[in-house]
Amino acid sequence: MGPSDGGLSYQGWNIDDVEFIGIPQPNNGDEDGDGDIDGADMRVFAECLSGPGVWPEPPDLMTGEDCIHAFDLDADEDVDLEDASLLDLVRTGLPAPPE
Numbered sequence: 001m002g003p004s005d006g007g008l009s010y011q012g013w014n015i016d017d018v019e020f021i022g023i024p025q026p027n028n029g030d031e032d033g034d035g036d037i038d039g040a041d042m043r044v045f046a047e048c049l050s051g052p053g054v055w056p057e058p059p060d061l062m063t064g065e066d067c068i069h070a071f072d073l074d075a076d077e078d079v080d081l082e083d084a085s086l087l088d089l090v091r092t093g094l095p096a097p098p099e
């Protein structure tokens, strides 16, 4: 508890020093944010797919950052087959089938 920034004093708590901290949503493969991972998201994923350690360069209006934000599920700054299998896990809720 401390003095109010407005120079007024009240008994009790001053709530003028509150900070809001944004926590980014984890990358979850739902590129269009409609709450599912369906064909629309998978089409974008295919455009973002780059390869291990390769920054995505999608051809359309998206940027590599957009791809990373939506599809880098293992957070190693690429969109590769590891992310694809994690996406499959998220999408189906079941382990990916053996290859």
Ligand SMILES: [Ca+2]
Pocket: 030, 031, 032, 033, 034, 035, 036, 037, 038, 040, 041
């Ligand atoms: Ca979606």
Ligand SMILES: [Ca+2]
Pocket: 051, 052, 053, 076, 078, 079, 080, 082
């Ligand atoms: Ca990777």
Ligand SMILES: [Ca+2]
Pocket: 071, 072, 073, 074, 075, 076, 077, 078, 079, 080, 082, 083
């Ligand atoms: Ca990745």
